[in-house]
Amino acid sequence: MTTAPSSIEMLKRLVAFDTTSRHSNLDLIHYIRDYLGDFGIESTLVPNAEGTKANLFATIGPRQEGGIVLSGHTDVVPVDGQPWETDPWTLTEKPDGNLYGRGTCDMKGFIAACLSHVPAFQKARLKVPLHFAFSYDEEIGCLGAPALVEKLVGAVPRPQAVIVGEPTMMGVVNAQNAGGGIIATFTGVEAHSSMTHLGVSAIHFAGDFIHWLNELQVELAQRKRTDIDTVPGHTTINVGIVTGGTAGNILARECTLNWGYRTLPGDDPWEVQRRAEQYVAELLLPKMKAKHPDARIELKRRSFVPGLLPQENEEAAKLALQWTGGNRTYAVPYGTEAGIFRGHGIPTVICGPGDISQAHQPNEFVAKAQMDACDAFLDKMTGWATK
Ligand SMILES: [Zn+2]
Numbered sequence: 001m002t003t004a005p006s007s008i009e010m011l012k013r014l015v016a017f018d019t020t021s022r023h024s025n026l027d028l029i030h031y032i033r034d035y036l037g038d039f040g041i042e043s044t045l046v047p048n049a050e051g052t053k054a055n056l057f058a059t060i061g062p063r064q065e066g067g068i069v070l071s072g073h074t075d076v077v078p079v080d081g082q083p084w085e086t087d088p089w090t091l092t093e094k095p096d097g098n099l100y101g102r103g104t105c106d107m108k109g110f111i112a113a114c115l116s117h118v119p120a121f122q123k124a125r126l127k128v129p130l131h132f133a134f135s136y137d138e139e140i141g142c143l144g145a146p147a148l149v150e151k152l153v154g155a156v157p158r159p160q161a162v163i164v165g166e167p168t169m170m171g172v173v174n175a176q177n178a179g180g181g182i183i184a185t186f187t188g189v190e191a192h193s194s195m196t197h198l199g200v201s202a203i204h205f206a207g208d209f210i211h212w213l214n215e216l217q218v219e220l221a222q223r224k225r226t227d228i229d230t231v232p233g234h235t236t237i238n239v240g241i242v243t244g245g246t247a248g249n250i251l252a253r254e255c256t257l258n259w260g261y262r263t264l265p266g267d268d269p270w271e272v273q274r275r276a277e278q279y280v281a282e283l284l285l286p287k288m289k290a291k292h293p294d295a296r297i298e299l300k301r302r303s304f305v306p307g308l309l310p311q312e313n314e315e316a317a318k319l320a321l322q323w324t325g326g327n328r329t330y331a332v333p334y335g336t337e338a339g340i341f342r343g344h345g346i347p348t349v350i351c352g353p354g355d356i357s358q359a360h361q362p363n364e365f366v367a368k369a370q371m372d373a374c375d376a377f378l379d380k381m382t383g384w385a386t387k
Contacts, residue, residue, distance in 0.1 A: 003119065004115070004116050004117075004118055004119045004120075005116055006116055007109075007112050007113040007116040007117075007371050007374065007375055008091075008093075008099065008112070008368070008371055009116070010112035010113075010115050010116045011091055011099065011101075011104065011108055011109055011112035011366075011371070012091040013031070013112075014028065014103070014108040014111060014112050014115075015089060015090070015091045015101040015102065015103055015104060015108060016089055016090065016091075017031070017089075018089055018102075019074050019075050019076055019103070019136075020075070020076055020077070020078050020079070020102075021075040021076070021077070021078075021136075021137055021139045021140045022078070024052045024053055025053050025054065025074045025075055025136045026052070026053065026054060028074050029045065029053075029054045029055075029056050029074065029134070029136075032056055032111075032115065032134065033045065033056060035115060035118075036058050036115075036118065036132075039118050039119065039122060041058050041059075041060055041118070041122075042058065043056050043057070043058045044056070044057050044058065044151065044155065046144075046147050046148050046151045048136065048137075048143075048144065048147075053136040053137065053144065054136065055133070055134060055135045055136060055144050055145070055147065055148035055151075056132070056133075056134045057131060057132060057133045057134070057148065057151070057152045057155075057156075058131070058132045059129050059130070059131050059132075059156055060118065060121045060122060060126065060129060060130045060131075060132075061121070061126030061127075061128065061129035061130055061385070062126060062127070062128070062129055063129065063156070063157060064128065064129065064157050065128075065157040065158045065159075065160070066128040066157075066158075066159070066160040067128045067129035067130060067131055067156070067157070067159045067160060067385075068128070068129075068130055068131070068159060068160065068161055068162075068163065068319075068381060068385065069131045069132075069133050069152070069159045069161070069162040069163070069341065069346070070110075070114045070130065070131065070132055070133070070163055070165065071133040071134075071135070071162055071163065071164045071165065071337060071338075071341065072107050072108075072110050072111040072114070072133075072134050072135070072164070072165045072166075072352075073107060073134070073135045073136070073137075073138030073139070073144070073145070073337065074108075074111070074134050074135065074136055075135075075136050075137055075138055075139050075140075075144075076102050076103035076106065076108070076139065077102075077106070077139050077359075077360045079102055079362070082361075082362035083362050083363075084362050084363060085100075085362075085363055086100050086101070086363070087101075088101055088102035088364075089101065089102065091104065093368070094365075097367055097368050097369065098365040098366070098367050098368070099365055099366050099367075099368060099371070100363055100364065100365045101364065101365075102364055103364070104354065104358075104364055104365055104366040105167040105353070105354025105355060105356075105358045105359055105364055105365065105366040105370075106166065106167055106354065106356070106358070106359035106360065106364065107165055107166050107167060107352055107354070107359075109165075109167075109352070109353045109354050109366040109370070109371060109374065110165025110166075110352040110353060110374060111134060111165070112371075113165075113353065113371060113374040113375055113378055114132060114165070114378065115132075116375075117375075117378045117379075117382070120378075120379070120382055121382060124382045124383075124385065124386045125386050126382075126385050126386060127385060127386060127387065128160070128385050129156070129157075129159075130381075130382075130385060131152065131156060131159060133148055133149070133152055133162075135148050135337060138336075138337055140303070141181050141302060141303025141304075141305065142303060142305045142335065142336075142337050142340060143303065145337040145340045146340055149337075149340050149341055149343075149344055150344075153344045153346075158346070159346055160315065160316075160319075160346075160347070161315060161316035161319050161320075161346065161347050161348065161349070162316065162338070162341040162342075162346050162347070162348040162349075163316070163320060163348075163349060163350075163351055163352075164336050164337055164338045164341070164348060164349070164350045164351075164352070165350075165351065165352030165353070165374075166336045166350050166352050166356070167352050167353065167354035167355055167356045167358065167359060167366075168330065168332070168350055168351050168352055168356070169353075169354070169355055169370065170324050170326075170351060170352070170353060170370065170373045170374060170377060171324070171326060171329075171330050171351065172317055172320040172321050172324060172326055172328075172329045172330065172349050172350075172351050173308075173329065173330045173331065173332050173338075173349060173350035173351065174308065174310045174313040174314070174316070174317045174329040174330075174331070174349050174350075175228060175230075175265045175307075175308050175309060175310040175313075175329075175330075175331035175332070176265060176307055176308040176331065176332050176333070176334065176335060176336060176338060176339065176350065177230065177262040177263060177264055177265065177307055177332070177333050177334065177335060178262065178263050178265070178267075178269035178304075178305060178306050178307030178335070178339065179260060179261065179262040179263075179269075179303075179304070179305040179334075179335040180260055180261055180269065180270075180272065180273055180301065180303065180304050180305075181258070181259075181260040181301070181302040181303035181304075182259055182260060182273060182276070182299055182300065182301055182302060183256060183257070183258055183298075183299075183300045183302050184206070184209060184256065184257040184259065184276075184297065184298070184299050184300075185254065185255075185256050185296075185297070185298045185300070186202035186203075186205050186206045186209070186244070186254065186255045186256070186257075186288075186296075186297050187202055187253065187254055187294075187295065187296040187297070187298075188200040188201050188202035188203075188204075188205065188251060188252060188253055188254070188255075188288070188292070188295055189251070189253065189292045189294050189295065190246070190250055190251055190252075190253045191250070191251045192249065192250065192251075193248070193249040193250060193251060194249075196251065199251040199291075199292065200251065200288055200291040200292040200295050201251040201252050202244055202245075202252045202253060202254050202255035202295075203244050203245055203252040203255045204252075205255075205284065205287075205288050205295075205297070206242065206244065206255035206256075206257055208284060208287075209257065209279075209280070209284060209297075210239055210242075210257065212276075212279055212284070213237050213239065213259065213276075214237075216237065216272070216275065216276075217235075217236070217237045220234055220235040220236075220237070220272075221234045221235075222234075223235070225264055225267075228264055228265060228266075228310075228331050229330070229331050230264065230331045230332060230333040231333065232333075233264070234264065235261060235262065235263045235264065235267060235271075235272065236261065236262050236333075237259070237260075237261045237272065238259060238260060238261075239257050239258070239259040240258050240259060240260065241256075241257070241258035242255065242256070242257055242258075243255070243256045244256055258302070260302075260303075261273075262333060262334075262335065263307065264307070265307040265308055265309045265310070265331070266307075266309055269304075269306070269307060273299070273301070276299060277299055280297050280299060284297060285297050305335035305336075305337075305339060305340075306339030306340060306342070306343055307335075307339050308336075308338045308339050308342055308348065308350075309342075310329065310331070312342060312347065313342065313347045313348055313349055314347065315347040316346075316347035316348055316349040317329050317347075317349050319381075319384070320349045320351050322380065322384065323377045323378075323380040323381045323384065324351065324373075324377055329349070332350065332356070334356065336350055338350050351377070352374065353366055353367075353370035353371055353373060353374040354366040354367070354370050355367075355370075
């Protein structure tokens, strides 16, 4: 029988694949498929429409209800322009006890621990199945997971709980914000900048929109909640990318804003988009069209990540707390794929090695002790699954 590498050895292999979201993840997915195949485990691939990326799921143990889904995303954020001290695609252990490399904490560490446990899962006499669910394009708006979850839920008997292994320092997270990403495209009419009456600047109206978002942000911050322990405890808005314009002396024809918002679990996740659409339709676009009838504004949803409500995930939290030995749950402000699983009615928690403050940073690392804690968690889970 094939022997498995340790979690850290496996992490070294996974980090070496540059799975930045803009690239294909197929090399990594095929590696995992072949690795599982060596243990006689069959993988199901769920590709994207272009066939350039794929999700993967696989089952170990009996085909029956009550299993556990171990979920992770295979893509990582870019390293462009970040001051890395080591090669981001080579796992580097330093004397500080940390393992450096892109994706170490977000979130190949968890996937590596799961894969290295495959022989242990097989050797154990599992009474319920363990499922792997590995996605693509989480980092650019959870684009891969919806199809993965849909396929998995249709293919396997109903699982009992999902563990999403995003970095939580192995704490059990049962609540998370919802989030939406929107592209706002402003189309104006070009004119010489000395003849402002002849055209309409897309950039100036995009500026009005940003100003409106700022005011909305101030209003929403006043509705701060204390019943959920996330910081800052209210809806947040961010304009992440602004593009547009041709020259300093031309009224800009186009301006695009890539912006988004995050709402607390339980708050209306559609409010910001609805109010933005209303503002554009009733106030901003009429003002723009008054300058020139050809002016246009389009708001297009780029992504949506559903939130996670604590009371809907108690069963999963109870199990995960057993395996971590923890005694409390946490809420987080960032989005993960957890809400997508919960949307299919499966209790879901987030629990994985590493610190979220390391994620997306240069010199990202996971502490070796965190990998050990994740190994111990999976060992306890295995024991539970044999009872
Ligand atoms: Zn992540």
